[in-house]
Amino acid sequence: MSELHFLSGNEAVAQGVRLSRPRVIAAYPITPQTIVVERLSEMVESRELAAEFVHVESEHSALALVMGSAAMGVRTFTATSSQGLMYMAECLHYTSGGRFPLVMMNANRSLALPWNIYGDQSDSLALLSSGWIQVYAETAQESLDMIIQAYAVAEDVRVRTPVLVNLDGFVLTHTYEPVIVPDQDTVDAFLPPPDFPPGYPGTFDLLRPQSLAVSAGPGDYAGFKYRQHRDMVAAAEPIRDVGGRFAEIFGRGSADLIEPYRCGDAELVMITLGSIAGTVRDVIDDLRADGLRVGLLRIRYLRPFPSEDLRRLLFGPLRRAAVAAIGILEKDISFGHQGGVALEVKAALYDQAEASAPAGLPPVRNFIAGLGGQDISRGQIIAMFDDLARAAGRDGDEPARSVRFVGLEASR
Amino acid sequence: MTIQSPLTVQDFKSDVKPIWCPGCGDHAVLLAVTKALVELNTPREQIAFISGIGCSSRIPAYTNVYGFHGVHGRALAIAAGVKLARPDLTVLVAGGDGDGLSIGGNHFMHACRRNVDMTYVIMDNEVYGMTKGQASPTTAPDWCNSKLTPHGTGVSPVEPVRLALAAGANFIARGFAGNPNDVARLIVEGVHHPGFSFIQVLSPCVTYRPEQREWKQSVHAGQDQPPQLVAEAMHRLASDDGFTTGVLFAGNRPAFMPERKVTASFADIEKKFAS
Secondary structure, eight states, X not given: OOEEEEEEHHHHHHHHHHHHOOSEEEEOOOTTTHHHHHXXXXXXXXXXXXXXXXXXXXXXXXXXXXXXXXXXXXXXXXXXXXXXXXXXXXXHHHHHHTTOOOEEEEEEOOOSSSOOOSXXXXXXXXXXXXXXXXXXXXXXXXXXXXXXXXXXXXXXXXXOOOEEEEEETTTTTSOEEEEEEOOHHHHHHHSOXXXXXXXXXXXXXXXXXXXXXXXXXXXXXXXXXXHHHHXXXXXXXXXHHHXXXXXXXXXXXXXXXXXXESOTTOSEEEEEOSTHHHHXXXXXXXXXXXXXXXXXXXXXXXXXXXXXXXXXXXXXXXXXXXXXEEEEEESXXXXXXXXHHHHHHHHHHHHHHHHHOSSSOOOEEEEEOOGGGOOOOHHHHHXXXXXXXXXXXXXXXXXXXXXXXXXXXXXX | OOOOOOOOTGGGBOSOOOOSOTTXXXXXXXXXXXXXXXXXXXXGGGEEEEEOSSSGGGGGGGBSSEEEEOOTTOHHHHHHHHHHHOTTSEEEEEEEHXXXXXXXXXXXXXXXXXXXXXXXXXXXXXXXXXXXXXXXXXXXXXXXXXXXXXXXXXXXXXXXXXXXXXXXXXXXXXXXXXXXXXXXXXXXXXXXSSSEEEEEEEOOOTTTOGGGGGHHHHOEEOOSSOOOSHHHHHHHHHTOOSOEEEEEEEOOOOOSSOOOOOSOOHXXXXXXXXX
8 A cells, every 4th residue: 555655855765765675775975865865774774675775985986886786786776966976977977888777866956166055956967968867856756756767767678777866955855745655566566676687788697707897999989889879869768668657557657758737838938847847837827827828848857858759849730839939947057058958958949940940940048047056936937937928029038148047136 | 574463363263153063072173273373373374274075174264264165075185286386385184084084085095195294184073963973984883873874884993093104194193172272282293293294183073972072081191202113103003092192103204395485475476566
């Protein structure tokens, strides 16, 4: 029987991990992730979870350690945040290149300097090219559900790619909400066993000794990287399969890599990711009550990037109105250019323009907000939609200012 | 030239109020550092104070010298960079047992053997305080009050002074936050001693390790004459109970930075502005 609990995002992640039965967990505490590994330690202590739990000396060691365990063919878990994720960066590429099916939780937090412990998405966005699948949760429930699904995706032999499950620091990791915790039998039926089957690729097979983590010269290296890319692109299908199967069995979630909200007839569309989507939805309901046709696309998976889904949702044949302007709201900036998510979205739009531009592409505006944990208010989101309306009507909006920092007036 | 009155402890404290818990040993270490700076009688602009990440690593912000709040575990590497670029500066480094011996443990070993002329204070409370009470590398194996290690770590703790000696530190001392005058004296000696000076300060965490209040019963002064030979220091430290205070080793290896040189005098700088 599933049970309803009152949990924080961190605690929901710990529950999702417990139900997934990893064999080895490595932990190094960092705010705002610490509670995840503390709860898991308690679960190991109370024998709710049969796992080896190691308190290691650094994040770099944490990811290296679970890589070693995964090479032995067992399910693992670790979690980190911000500076810790940066310190792991070398091992992020190592693990994805080695095709180890790891799952890691990241509490999205700003990066030093200046030193700041609060939430934004600079950390995971900076490592978008590390070869990890990246998914962003909006709620504690989705966090729990995504951990379970992440194991199913990562370990799928077609995928064999590690998955990073991102939660907004504090806003999601530390706030409480009612969360349905599934029962163990249902999760056991959903997930493969935590010991990979004999002969699972890329793990030690004691009957067929081989060397893992090889070197490759210029002749072979590109082939390895091509296959890594090809399989990451193709992972969209297994992700949909897993999401769809999860929704069928557990009665929530979906197969979508992008989740639309009142978008089919929206003229002004905001694209965002993570927990701020909830506030945007509230604003959309209010603006709709005033007669404005506004909508939301919440990106769940940033890798593999769902370009085709995005183009279908913005320009597809099922739309009931043309999109007049697009906003991208994100908590990061690729210094010297634009927000990281805007770069992703615009690249997908360019491909659309090449394929079949209906009547030119709509204007796109990039809103950079919530850096270093700054709140993003309803009023600010309403002002963003105002900007989009002006951009749509080509009415007094400056296209040159396509990147707009929101909330700077509060900064010194 | 105007005659300046000597600087006081207050001159070396900044306006920032420490956010350490009441009763934390780190308050006394801050006092000891400022007393040492008064004793050293070095102008404030001639001192660089580098730290890592953690409760104790906030200490440079509470002083009135050049401060640098470094990357977690990397204080020693940053400090070496400071000293190599400006050999004329007095370089102090501080941080906790977690920062310096766990995530930064590798740097500790290599800073000892490189022997750059600087003074490193580890404020050791055998716990990660900032993330709310997890075991550090100096935590006893049977301490089971951490949620991450409810049965204790079960692994041998690092003994920082022995590690420093084995790795080649040129000056090794231990102090206790309960005796800030003694810690101040050790810092002064460490700064005067050429090469890499390491000072472990037992600095109780009253929040997560309240039993450390009893440390004041355990600490005892070591012998007056510190050993100058590694073998002798090693022999003494082999039977050390972890509470011997004072200078534990004073070696004579040449420092990585043999000569102190001033890169620019104030007169030169003034000339530049005048032209």
